Amino acid sequence: MNMRFSGKAFAFALSSFVMLMCTLSGCTKTYDIPDAPEGIVYLVYEGKSNYKIVVGAKASKAEQYAAEELQKYIKKITGFNIPIIKDNKKETELEIVVGRTNREKDYEVDRDSLGEEGFTILWSNKKLVIAGGGDRGTIYGVYDFLESLGCRFFAEGVEKVPSNKTLELQLHEPKSDKPVFEYRDLFWTNTYDPVFSTKLRLNGCLKSGENGRTIPKNLGSGIFYAGPHFVHTFEHLVPASVYFDEHPEYFSEINGERTAKHLYSQLCLTNPDVLKICIDKVKEWLRENPEAKIVSVSQNDSFVIESYCTCSECKKVDREERSKSGTLIRFVNKIAEAIKDEFPDVYVDTLAYQYSIEPPRVTKPLDNVIVRVCTGGCSAHPIGNCPNNSGIKGCIERWAKISNRIYIWDYTTNFAQYLCPFPNLDTLQPNMQFFFENNVKGVFEQGNYQEGLNGEFGELRSYILAKLLWDPYTDVEIHINEFLETYYGKASPYVKEYVEFLHEKVSAPSVHFNLVVDAASLYRSLINNEELAHLDSLWEKAKEEAENERVLERVRRSELSYRFYKLTSRRGEFADVFEYDRLEKEFYKDCKELGVLRLSEGANIPLVNP
Numbered sequence: 001m002n003m004r005f006s007g008k009a010f011a012f013a014l015s016s017f018v019m020l021m022c023t024l025s026g027c028t029k030t031y032d033i034p035d036a037p038e039g040i041v042y043l044v045y046e047g048k049s050n051y052k053i054v055v056g057a058k059a060s061k062a063e064q065y066a067a068e069e070l071q072k073y074i075k076k077i078t079g080f081n082i083p084i085i086k087d088n089k090k091e092t093e094l095e096i097v098v099g100r101t102n103r104e105k106d107y108e109v110d111r112d113s114l115g116e117e118g119f120t121i122l123w124s125n126k127k128l129v130i131a132g133g134g135d136r137g138t139i140y141g142v143y144d145f146l147e148s149l150g151c152r153f154f155a156e157g158v159e160k161v162p163s164n165k166t167l168e169l170q171l172h173e174p175k176s177d178k179p180v181f182e183y184r185d186l187f188w189t190n191t192y193d194p195v196f197s198t199k200l201r202l203n204g205c206l207k208s209g210e211n212g213r214t215i216p217k218n219l220g221s222g223i224f225y226a227g228p229h230f231v232h233t234f235e236h237l238v239p240a241s242v243y244f245d246e247h248p249e250y251f252s253e254i255n256g257e258r259t260a261k262h263l264y265s266q267l268c269l270t271n272p273d274v275l276k277i278c279i280d281k282v283k284e285w286l287r288e289n290p291e292a293k294i295v296s297v298s299q300n301d302s303f304v305i306e307s308y309c310t311c312s313e314c315k316k317v318d319r320e321e322r323s324k325s326g327t328l329i330r331f332v333n334k335i336a337e338a339i340k341d342e343f344p345d346v347y348v349d350t351l352a353y354q355y356s357i358e359p360p361r362v363t364k365p366l367d368n369v370i371v372r373v374c375t376g377g378c379s380a381h382p383i384g385n386c387p388n389n390s391g392i393k394g395c396i397e398r399w400a401k402i403s404n405r406i407y408i409w410d411y412t413t414n415f416a417q418y419l420c421p422f423p424n425l426d427t428l429q430p431n432m433q434f435f436f437e438n439n440v441k442g443v444f445e446q447g448n449y450q451e452g453l454n455g456e457f458g459e460l461r462s463y464i465l466a467k468l469l470w471d472p473y474t475d476v477e478i479h480i481n482e483f484l485e486t487y488y489g490k491a492s493p494y495v496k497e498y499v500e501f502l503h504e505k506v507s508a509p510s511v512h513f514n515l516v517v518d519a520a521s522l523y524r525s526l527i528n529n530e531e532l533a534h535l536d537s538l539w540e541k542a543k544e545e546a547e548n549e550r551v552l553e554r555v556r557r558s559e560l561s562y563r564f565y566k567l568t569s570r571r572g573e574f575a576d577v578f579e580y581d582r583l584e585k586e587f588y589k590d591c592k593e594l595g596v597l598r599l600s601e602g603a604n605i606p607l608v609n610p
Helices: 007-025 061-078 135-148 195-199 272-288 312-321 325-339 385-401 425-437 458-470 476-487 489-506 519-523 529-545 549-569 580-593
Strands: 041-045 052-055 084-086 095-098 119-124 127-132 150-154 156-162 167-170 175-177 183-187 295-296 347-352 370-376 406-411 439-447 598-600
Touching: 007 489, 041 156, 052 061, 052 580, 061 084, 061 095, 061 135, 061 167, 084 439, 119 135, 127 175, 135 195, 150 195, 150 458, 150 476, 156 476, 156 580, 272 295, 272 325, 312 325, 325 347, 325 370, 347 598, 370 385, 370 439, 425 458, 425 476, 425 489, 439 458, 458 476, 476 489, 489 529, 519 549, 529 549, 549 580
Parallel strands: 052 084, 052 095, 095 127, 183 439, 295 347, 347 370, 370 406, 406 439
Antiparallel strands: 041 167, 119 127, 119 175, 150 156
């Protein structure tokens, strides 16, 4: 059959063929964009761009993700979708190069100094280069660049993305950055989402099924622990249900008797069989979890501080070390020594907690041992300058003298009352700086880690903590103001005044509170009736000014903390004894409606009968 084409049909077919070949080869339409002034580049001009995003032909999933995030947010800002191509396509002058590519013949990325998480942003002629030392670094570099354009990632589903049809960038000297702390974890439920936590540059990961986050490889992965849990692992290493009946000598001797009662006993750390069992179990965990870089060998979380073993051998070691951590560090050192040949990149993590908080005087932790010091103390004032914190301050300073890898387990909420007003924002930065200045390499910030949303500024606190984990010397005031303005919109001035009021009240040297405090007793003498009425008016104005339902919901959720204080202290509207029961039920109904499900670490919001 003869096929004859008209001139128009032939031209259309040829055009389609050319477009197909262009698509396959990575070429795109060229736009008429004016020359930029000297020292300036138009990345996008009036909603158009001749730039391409370039990734390696063998780019990792994380590098591809970084490029796609860059593409997505530039389109949100400008409306233009910059195409992504592989580096095996024809090189052009105008490229945004992401990650490892063959373009590095024209510039240098010092990945050794950047490590896994550092990044470099540089110009190579008119090419913009965003490259990390590793996958996470490349992703973090992209987010850093987006933040330089005005993007902000405040909370899950709450972002600030500017609108600019033209992205006019200055050619600048290379910028390199990397985190101050190698391990950064927020144990706050509102940071568990892996996409959002990557934007916060968090890298602490837990196994799927545990409270916490799991960051997949396409998001850069993170730092995982081997084994069934990341802390309090004695009961997992040597389970009493398996060993106690036949070998009570494996467990603590307390008051002359071996015991393995739940949340009461530890292990006998001078028993050679216990050591062998633990070494074998640690190796088993690591072989089952080849991606893990840390394994926890740490004491049980005991309700009774004196749960350590007091047999004659353990007593002897602790006397020599002048600390109950003596037996623990010697035991952990032996495990670390036993695994280092097979697992040279793995660290053994243990706790300085309760009875083991004081460092030993003779034995030093080996280089592949992490000592995780648990804080406690006063939350109203920084660790470095409050007499109530002198104990933990001294302990951290003494551990810093003998350990080259200290991690911190810090407490940033009120576990007795999650909704208790907890004004600790002013202490977060000085504490983080104190950690850094005392040889701390990783920080774990524990907050409301259980199900449900937080009604006591959990999102604000998490955002500030994430910024400090990257750089303890960042400008916190700017971050707080930016968060409040976006998260609460027109209501932000009133919320800010409330926050500043509470922080001013607890700043006095005579005011102290810690991780378990009763709201009614804390504020009884700090807030008079006139001030209470003023706080009421702030929250009413905030709700009136909320510009939409989403903002109103955030305001109402944050107000729950203030209402909880009035509820527990029977002040304001809750002072009416005839209305108290009705208002209490209404309060807990509002909690459920707004997604706040936990009253404390040990209790849910009470059920309310209709």
